[in-house]
Amino acid sequence: MIYINNYIEIYNLKDFSIHQIFDCGQCFRFDADENGDISGIAYGKKIKFRQINDTLRIYNITNDEYDKLWKYYLSLDIDYSQIKRELIQISNNDSTIAAAIEYGHGIRILRQEPWEMICSFIISQNNNIPRIKKIISAMAFTYGEPIDGGYMFPSADVLYNAGTEKLMELKMGFRAKYIYDAAERILTGKLDIDEIKNLDTNSAMNKLMEVKGIGPKVASCILLFGFGRTDAFPVDVWIRRALENHYPEGFDLSVFGKYAGILNQYLFYFERYTNIR
């Protein structure tokens, strides 16, 4: 893959760190290389990011594509400074929340592709990040359309036609039947991406949880990272630890409303990388 002066640049970025964004457990198809650049595939395109201070260079896209797609993918249409102020104000200057926001100052929630997120977070259950990445990579390599520099994430159609036994060969174990069920539901219309987009978050959770292998944690990850639902609050082991450690008396999630999911990411990243055990 060669990028010949084929890039755009964004200047004066605030609340934006490409390394934090791609290292907070929301995305499984991007990796840092030895230069610190981050490359991967999304929306059927291989792209590469290079950030130096408050300038971001994006290789392999045009300004027009940035305006139409990648700006939203990176949530650069959202004022995170304002969201941070609101979170701190709502929490009455809670010291943990302030510290978590300070620590993960450059995190943004990516708006990724819904079907890929459904599969990715089904695969993620009871699993660790290196292996999740391997399985998703194998799915793309084996069943995805080839593009310049890699493979697209495969459609529900090809995954369904592969069948559970062939999916098992990708080392996804007992999750193969869950992927198969999700693919079947997409093909038969029992699960409709556009319908989910129009449901309120609670109804969308329930709809997603009709799929075998999707429980509350996986459903809220899908909504947060694949549908831009920043009110979804996935509770995984790190969030559970964060809440137990810092709020032993209990934590009132409801007051954070539509930004609870963004707070979730600050807390996750803070707990994951600052607290040993």
Add this chain to the structure above:
DNA sequence: GCCCAGGGAATCG
């Protein structure tokens, strides 16, 4: 309620 599924990473002794 409890254990297992399939596997590799992380952590322990």
Add this chain to the structure above:
DNA sequence: CGATTCCATGGG
């Protein structure tokens, strides 16, 4: 080093 634990969900 080998042994054990971890991980989110559903089914027996």
